Amino acid sequence: MKSFCLGAATVLGLTLAGSALADDVRMLAIEPNVPEGRQYYLDVAKAYEAEKPGTKVQFDFLDDTSFKSKLPTLLQSSARPDAFFTWTGGVFAEQAKAGVLKDISADFTDADRKNYSPSGIQSMSHDGKLYGVPMYAASVVLWYNKALVEKAGVDPKAIKNWEDLLAASKKIQGAGIVPIVMGGKDKWPIALFYGQLAARIAGTDGVAAADKGENEGFNNPAFIQAGEALKQLADIKPFQPGYMDTTQPKAAGLFGDGKGAFYLAGNFLVGAQAQNSASGKGLGDDLDFITFPAVEGGKGDPADTFGGVNGWLVTKDAGKSTVDFLKFLTNNKNQTEGGRLKIWLPIGTDAQSGIADPRLRRIAEDLSKAPHHQLYLDQMLGASVGAALNDAAAQIVTGDISPEEAAALVEEAREMR
Template identity: 40%
Template sequence: MKQGLIAAGLAAAMAATPVIAETEITVLSINRDSTPWKGLYDDVVADFNANNPGVTVTVEYMEDESFKQKLPTLLQSASAPDMFFSWSGGVFYEQAEQGFLQALPDDVVAAWQQDLSPGGMAALSHNGKFYGAPEASQNVAIWYNKDLAAQLGVDPTTIATWDDLLAMVKVAKDGGVTPFVVGGQDKWPLHFFYSFLAMRIMGQDGMTASAAGENGGFNNADWVRAGEEYVRFIEMEPFQNGFMGVKYDGATGLWGDGESLFHLMGDWDLGASRGAASNGGLTNDQMGVIPFPMVEGGKGAVTDTLGGASGFVLTAKAEPEAIDFLKVFMGVEAQKRAASEGVYIPTVPSAGGLVEDTILKQFAAIGGASTYHQLFLDQFFGSSLGGAINDVSAQMATGDITPEAAAELLEETREFQ
């Protein structure tokens, strides 16, 4: 009888205990597997889940190109995440205009702007509304392998012009060393070469005019010359054998294994190459970084940079708890840890001085000296034109399109987008 009363009492007590409704927050990120990023993300998520009973955050990772291709469909489905990675730019603007994103409340924006980078916040804003929080600033530059440079008897830091770089490519070829590795199958790594050449040839004013459809838009002598210089480079066979069948992850693994003299890639590659390499990757002492060189007669400056300001944005379906997590996920403490551990170059001003990694410091210096920062062209110009830039970069690399035809196609795409 006594046991029955105890059981009845326990049942009554359990019935009286309020049940905490479970809120699930799904975050979709580009591939961070086997990189320092994932370790940081996992720790932030675990801490948040432990300190917020009733809320479970899950981060899902997707390879970059798959992410770009599948996200539009996901955003229109019941499987849309609560937040996702964004490179900002034209694709982000399209998502905001199409109603797929959720604007942050004004009071949240005002509070976040006290701690987070104003420039980074602005990168994730559109038409006066803010949709997310910034994470990292990124720049693309030329990495070089010091061991292979010494073996070849060259000094990449002496490269000042495009012709200087091509001359060193020839030295590498003659010495039996692959000049560059690239993930041609993904196309976007190839677009860095074409983008930089266009920037160096026409400068900021020319790039702005192209975007506005002035001076022929993309169908002008400067874009044709950028394509011609790019093809001149391609004809030297600067990449590893079968480069069009290799994706970014495979190419950065080759770089990490010391398989090339150069690598044109962003600062995020520090962790990515080590995660993809078979032997842990190159040490900082084995690598150096130089800016993309000038093109003779060009209107650009060597201090003009290409890159991005990325972060995470909220979708229209996001729960209120997603805002709480976003502030922690992209918050000051997480970015300070990222800076001190060499994960990435943070956008939070108070974290910038904590960057100690010697390679990331070189990238930070390039960014700090920037006279004009151009967002990745495949993101800046939106999905149609940005995709076309990637496509022609790959098609010129395979000889399937001429520089003239590429310029015409880009302008046609700009007119009809």
């Protein structure tokens, strides 16, 4: 408790210290996954300051958890930042409804909007009003270790549907290799499977309907079927020993050290598996991916992607420079640079050219061709329902609850929302 209070005091101090002169821009960001990320922001800020003398841009960084728990208080105080990082989805909707954000629709002409993918702009809008600027997307794929699947005699490219993945997992296990590396302690890595399955079975429309409580909400048979499919996988016991005490970064490192054949994660895994591996190098060219398998009879298009949309939301009373800086931050040059540094998949329509890594380029192409991009379910549903979903997924896998109970748990949280 003590350290928590200390942290809160530090943030308060930071924000008060920075609370600002006329048209300075104060940005609140989350601690980037890769060290280059932080430097990238600072460099962009410096470049902007050079272009607009007299304007100061300040970035404050907080880790995910503190960011999420401190934001509500911060946004409703006078020490609020001018713009802050967002995962969009349910929490964004909540903030928009509470009136702590600024409608910036008028600052974005049609020409401005053309620089971003429509789904990006869509994710930053609530009730037809634009509140922020999208910056990057994340897309989840099924990564594999080429050497290990070859050793087990499995051809990953032949995995087209869920049954194929189950069969491949069994075969890999038979060869004495861990089929899937999992960071179960964080729960959301398990929920990626659950959410992906739900999106494949119910389709993005089905997920959206459940979110609104239509067709029995999450008690809809599609979600129970998703839970059953997840249980089928868990019954094989495909994860490494101790996976429930493995955090996501540690799991990425284990995968990078060749401790398992498959890993379900977003594009960020390319960097994370190398950085967190014991060797520091990761799998190198042995790393490749397939798209998440289809589910027989599912309503979701197998070409639909699943992942995040991230960007910046502008707070009420933010100065004019804020929007101007956000446009600068997400301009073609900076977007391309972010892609080149492998920090993210740029959401700018014309910024794919910087992506040198062929795998990331493929993900970006799939993303741009996808009929729908389903937002991570825990982000889409908001904090409490999202957490219930992550809990439910983890407990299906540990065998503590049945798929029906899991669906009921999520639906109960949704009704309480």
